Amino acid sequence: MASKKVIKLLNEQIANEGDFSQLYLAMAVWAEANGFMGTAKFMFRQAEEERGHMFKFVRFLLEIGEQAEVPAVKEPKASYKDIQEIFEAALKHEQFITASIYKIMSEARESNDYAVTSFLQWFVNEQVEEESNVKQVLDIIRLAGKVSLYLADKEIGAFGAGK
Numbered sequence: 001m002a003s004k005k006v007i008k009l010l011n012e013q014i015a016n017e018g019d020f021s022q023l024y025l026a027m028a029v030w031a032e033a034n035g036f037m038g039t040a041k042f043m044f045r046q047a048e049e050e051r052g053h054m055f056k057f058v059r060f061l062l063e064i065g066e067q068a069e070v071p072a073v074k075e076p077k078a079s080y081k082d083i084q085e086i087f088e089a090a091l092k093h094e095q096f097i098t099a100s101i102y103k104i105m106s107e108a109r110e111s112n113d114y115a116v117t118s119f120l121q122w123f124v125n126e127q128v129e130e131e132s133n134v135k136q137v138l139d140i141i142r143l144a145g146k147v148s149l150y151l152a153d154k155e156i157g158a159f160g161a162g163k
């Protein structure tokens with residue numbers, strides 16, 4: 001039987017995953033409205049994934065015979081400067097989720113709760129993948145920024161050539 005503290009943390013995680021799904025959804029909406037269709041596609045997919053994670057926590061709590069609390073929907077940040085800001089915010093949130101999963105994991109380990117630690121292991125692996133995906137996108141954005149400087153520099157060279 002899971003401890004009260006672990007049950008509380010698992011329920012908080014339902015809210016964390018739900019909030020994150022909403023945040024990704026708002027990012028998707030901003031991206032599509034501003035013509036960044038690739039980012040919108042990425043974020044719509046992530047919004048669904050995080051909703052799936054929230055459901056996993058709900059299902060798990062029910063399976064172990066505990067109460068799953070369905071949280072209120074928080075309004076997410078809806079406007080961004082550019083896609084770099086979006087992915088930087090996404091990385092921060094993924095890191096927050098990783099930390100919250102680790103917190104539940106250590107609580108569960110302390111109470112020798114093998115059912116919860118086994119359930120959470122999937123999320124530990126998933127977070128490694130998700131943080132890495134967002135970091136890779138940030139690398140793409142940074143490199144793209146350099147490409148436009150390179151193209152601008154070429155233009156500047158061509159501009160001076162005819163004079």
Ligand code: OFO
Nearest residue numbers: 017050053097130
């Ligand atoms: Fe990537 O956040 Fe869910 O677990």
